[in-house]
Amino acid sequence: MLTNHRIAIYARVSTEEQAEFGYSIDAQLDTLRAYCNLHQKVIVGEYVDRGVSGKSIEGRYELQKLLRDAKQGLFDEVLVWKINRISRRTIDLLKIVEELSQKRITFRSFSENFETETAMGKFALQMLGAVGELERNTIVDNVRMGMKQRARSGQWNGGKVLGYRSSQAVRGQRHRKDSTLEIVPEEAAIVRKIFELYASGKGLKAIANQINREGHTTKRGNTFSTDSIKQIILNPVYVGKIRYLQHENWNERRRKGKNATPMLEDGGHEPIISEELWGKVQILQKSKAVTTSRTFDGKYTLTGLLRCPQCGAAMVASRTVNKLKDGSRIVRRYYSCGNFKSKGSSVCSANSVKAEYAESFVYQRLKEVINSERILADVISAMNQHRKGNTIPLQEELKAIRQKVESIEGKRQKYFGLFEDELVDRETLANRLEELKAEKERLLARKSEIEWELGNDNSQTVDFDYVRAILAQLDQLLFKASTGQIKSLLHLVIKQISIKNRKIEAIELNFDEDMQKHFLAAPSDDESEGAFSVLRPRPLLYKFSLVI
Numbered sequence: 001m002l003t004n005h006r007i008a009i010y011a012r013v014s015t016e017e018q019a020e021f022g023y024s025i026d027a028q029l030d031t032l033r034a035y036c037n038l039h040q041k042v043i044v045g046e047y048v049d050r051g052v053s054g055k056s057i058e059g060r061y062e063l064q065k066l067l068r069d070a071k072q073g074l075f076d077e078v079l080v081w082k083i084n085r086i087s088r089r090t091i092d093l094l095k096i097v098e099e100l101s102q103k104r105i106t107f108r109s110f111s112e113n114f115e116t117e118t119a120m121g122k123f124a125l126q127m128l129g130a131v132g133e134l135e136r137n138t139i140v141d142n143v144r145m146g147m148k149q150r151a152r153s154g155q156w157n158g159g160k161v162l163g164y165r166s167s168q169a170v171r172g173q174r175h176r177k178d179s180t181l182e183i184v185p186e187e188a189a190i191v192r193k194i195f196e197l198y199a200s201g202k203g204l205k206a207i208a209n210q211i212n213r214e215g216h217t218t219k220r221g222n223t224f225s226t227d228s229i230k231q232i233i234l235n236p237v238y239v240g241k242i243r244y245l246q247h248e249n250w251n252e253r254r255r256k257g258k259n260a261t262p263m264l265e266d267g268g269h270e271p272i273i274s275e276e277l278w279g280k281v282q283i284l285q286k287s288k289a290v291t292t293s294r295t296f297d298g299k300y301t302l303t304g305l306l307r308c309p310q311c312g313a314a315m316v317a318s319r320t321v322n323k324l325k326d327g328s329r330i331v332r333r334y335y336s337c338g339n340f341k342s343k344g345s346s347v348c349s350a351n352s353v354k355a356e357y358a359e360s361f362v363y364q365r366l367k368e369v370i371n372s373e374r375i376l377a378d379v380i381s382a383m384n385q386h387r388k389g390n391t392i393p394l395q396e397e398l399k400a401i402r403q404k405v406e407s408i409e410g411k412r413q414k415y416f417g418l419f420e421d422e423l424v425d426r427e428t429l430a431n432r433l434e435e436l437k438a439e440k441e442r443l444l445a446r447k448s449e450i451e452w453e454l455g456n457d458n459s460q461t462v463d464f465d466y467v468r469a470i471l472a473q474l475d476q477l478l479f480k481a482s483t484g485q486i487k488s489l490l491h492l493v494i495k496q497i498s499i500k501n502r503k504i505e506a507i508e509l510n511f512d513e514d515m516q517k518h519f520l521a522a523p524s525d526d527e528s529e530g531a532f533s534v535l536r537p538r539p540l541l542y543k544f545s546l547v548i
Contacts, residue, residue, distance in 0.1 A: 008079070
């Protein structure tokens with residue numbers, strides 16, 4: 001039996017799991033603490049993700065902290081209640097366990113009663129991981145099957161849509177709930193207006209501009225864009241239809257998951273527009289959607305990096321074509337506010353910046369900083385001062401959260417006392433305890449996020465020689481790569497470019513592990529966009545932003 005074996009406990013629960021299956025955080029922790037005490041294992045850290053899905057590690061700050069601490073060798077074993085607490089996807093589970101194994105850290109599951117030190121343990125992990133993913137996929141398939149059947153019968157499968165509100169009706173002996181759509185008159189008027197404006201010949205941007213000027217907003221309270229207008233005029237729900245399976249696996253496949261033949265059934269709800277108006281709009285939209293050949297194919301390498309000085313939106317490609325007296329044409333390239341381009345002048349102004357100026361300025365400024373030690377020293381000094389100052393608000397917030405968590409425990413004891421003195425009834429006590437528990441969970445989740453940020457080298461002073469070496473690698477790439485590669489490189493390394501009076505005010509560079517992995521990697525012969533090669537890459541030790 002190992003003594004003084006350093007254990008890291010990991011626990012996770014999503015809100016749905018705790019409500020349906022009782023996988024409470026407290027129950028997991030109590031079980032694992034008792035196990036460690038029984039086997040004389042020392043718990044050196046508890047990592048708890050509250051109300052977070054196990055589908056991916058995104059947003060799971062405690063798991064990310066655990067993996068970061070594992071690299072530093074702070075424990076010898078990771079203990080979980082069940083393997084699906086780490087991940088519900090087999091590939092992610094195996095990657096995490098392999099990462100731990102490389103640091104000679106054992107992964108152990110209490111419920112399945114195995115560890116990864118032996119060949120059989122590793123085999124059991126793979127099998128149980130596959131079974132867990134099969135269970136999850138089976139549930140997903142059953143839900144999809146049910147939703148498909150609901151769509152076939154003309155029922156709404158949920159979601160927010162302008163012009164309607166979703167209501168539920170209970171029917172049958174099994175108290176089955178059916179979702180139906182009810183018209184919201186004031187929203188339906190906006191939808192009708194959009195269809196009528198499009199049918200009258202107005203374009204998407206003109207409609208968005210007019211609707212925004214009149215003070216209307218989307219279902220979520222945002223201003224209308226050309227895309228939101230387009231989604232409305234293409235949505236058959238407004239003509240009394242139910243559309244389902246328009247996208248498949250949208251979270252993973254995004255636009256590649258668009259279904260060319262979605263289900264389309266007659267719905268049980270009242271239509272907002274007539275078949276005649278719908279048909280007219282669809283014919284117009286198809287005729288306008290015909291792609292025309294581009295007369296100019298400019299290389300906008302800074303698209304999305306410049307920020308509008310008025311509204312903060314990303315600047316997008318723009319151009320004007322002027323006809324000269326001799327009949328020739330001259331094309332002028334600009335970067336203009338994305339909100340203006342998609343939502344119109346009621347939301348923002350163009351705030352255009354000449355593309356040639358912006359691109360030339362950025363390249364030249366990067367070169368100046370890379371090649372001038374004095375400029376680079378001044379920039380790094382200012383950055384280090386800023387990094388130190390940035391941690392103070394987070395530390396203060398963390399202190400306030402700890403105080404609030406302590407006060408919640410005091411409030412719990414107070415309500416128990418009131419209940420014992422018969423000053424509150426059992427129902428009031430239960431409700432108040434539930435409210436305090438929810439508040440504590442929210443505070444602890446935020447505490448995990450802050451601790452992750454504070455521990456992510458945000459306050460660490462960045463060394464001059466280190467930054468100079470990183471920028472030297474950047475220099476090799478910038479002035480040797482193709483145009484397509486330069487664009488990918490700039491989007492990897494530049495966080496944003498600030499504009500003032502149509503001139504560039506500041507360029508913020510961003511250096512993190514993803515940037516290191518993607519372009520300061522091993523030499524590559526791949527010429528595709530985003531593939532770079534550099535000899536003997538220097539390992540990235542810091543995550544930092546550099547304003548030049």
